[in-house]
Amino acid sequence: MSDLGAALRARGMRLTPQRRRIVDALTSLEHGTPDAVAAKVADDGGATLPLSTIYRGLDALEELGIVSHTHLDHRAPTYHLADHATHIHLVCLGCGTVSEAPIATAADFAGNVRDATGFDPDVTHMAIHGWCAGCRGDKQ
Structure with missing residues (x-):
């Protein structure tokens, strides 16, 4: 900056x-x-x-x-x-909380997409929707 x-x-x-x-x-x-x-x-x-x-x-x-x-x-x-784009965003569909995971967490996903399609994804622009541990437990 x-x-x-x-x-x-x-x-x-x-x-x-x-x-x-x-x-x-x-x-x-x-x-x-x-x-x-x-x-x-x-x-x-x-x-x-x-x-x-x-x-x-x-x-x-x-x-x-x-x-x-x-x-x-x-x-x-x-x-x-x-310079804060060092993580992916995790958005809970149950409670709406937004948390972060290290960008390296998406490395296998990005590699799979690249191998299957030739497309190189920019995971720094990515938000994954799902359920946090608390809401996942509520679903069971």
Whole structure:
């Protein structure tokens, strides 16, 4: 993140105060929908940013590889800093909790997909839906 300004300038963009606030919000949140990022930005003492500014900032930062997103459900994407993409998301269909597993956990899956289809999956963008240990026990 220390080269954020340089990365933006190299693409003809500036590190605006709004973009810096978005990155700071994601740093604090670790994961956040655009609405959660907007709420976090609103709590930082600065001027309120319109949701459209949050979306445009997230899009610009994602285009640069600074942030990434995952779809945990059918609603808004969840954003995180790209260097935080060291895990896959596990979403419980019973209680709705979201937990994480190391990215290496998906290595066999990715290899199986690659071997069967030639397609190389990006598991950093992946959310797996199922049942957590507590809800799985409730089903039995």
